[in-house]
Amino acid sequence: MNKHLLRILSLSMVLAASSSVQAQQYMFTYSKLYSQLKNNLKSGHDDVKVGFFFVDSRTEQLCTISKAWMEKEQHYEELKVSPINELVVPLDQNLRQANPLIFVETPRAQQCNFSMVVMAKQNLSGTVSYQTLAQLVSQMQTTLNDLGGMFARWFTPEIQGVTLEFDADTANDIQLSNGKKIRVTHGQAQVTLSEIGEGGSIKLPQTTKRVLPYLLNTN
Template sequence: MFTYSKLFSQMKSNTKEDHPDVKMGIFFVDAQSKQNCVIEKAWMEKEAHYEELKIGPSYELIVPLDNNLRQANPLVFVDTPQDQRCDFSMVVMAKKPFENQVSYHDVEVLLPQMQTMLEQLGGMFASWFTPAVEGVTLEFAPETEGMITLSNGQSIEIVNHKVQVTLAQMGKEGGMQLPAPALRVLPYLPSAKK
């Protein structure tokens, strides 16, 4: 349980025009497996008012952005499985998932937008410390196995239903073929690991 106003300040970044293809997504992640928790039900309530919230693909919590709700500041409730410890998680992600054939341009257009959003969320000095977004992390359904195939013939294995791809790996005229739709397209920050 948490208050709507706590989400509002982060979610309002989704309305900025300098990143039309990316957004902030809200998820709950299993503390041990790091997989998205199933959201069984989510709702807001304030006194006699009750509104059920939508749950999107990959169990994303869809919260409406509304100044009236911010002022009313209802409580937000999320039911996840009782036998899991699910931690709140906000991620920068593409608004549209990737599937089938993905071009260099499809990825290239997202990277500066993801960088901008990460820096905005990080605050005034974040641009000095935020690692460069060099590619994307693609997350597939848990049962997805196999490889993504780059147009240069290189294959990259999907491990734990995820794969990271940089623009450099794709090559300027290149692309990639996905074996299944990517449910989430997240920034890949390889220098953040160092």
């Protein structure tokens, strides 16, 4: 993921370590996530969502979630983990009131940070038009502003394009309709709307794993 995006969207919530030899364990409360999750119900950004992941603090690659669950007194419920290691947390007002503990286990060899991101709901593949990407960027900006609160639009950098994530071994370039190419490095590439140009398109080497905002370095 773009390191500048991580500075804005990522949260480190390493609250507990497992004594297990096999796994590193992280613990936090449901209420920590609810206020962010409820943004997924708002209208106006139907193609994007808030997603939860764990990211290796050294490599910035996604950590494997081996197990995740919720606990509250005698109640226990396992949480789903997507094929790309997204932590799937249900949005439920009753759970907010009960505020169960959430536990996540990752490989013990990795030190992982909890990462909240704005991402496209659907993967992209084949030829993707400027219009499709511009719509995603607009919705990502709205969601990012919503996450930041009332004054976010004054301080949140403008999203310039998208960060496209593929399998780590992807070697082929992204082809732009204007003849330019964008290199995929370590399974990731950034594409700005200005590079594509209105009416243009991009051709992807394979289906994306994640589509995230791309914010230029504003330092």
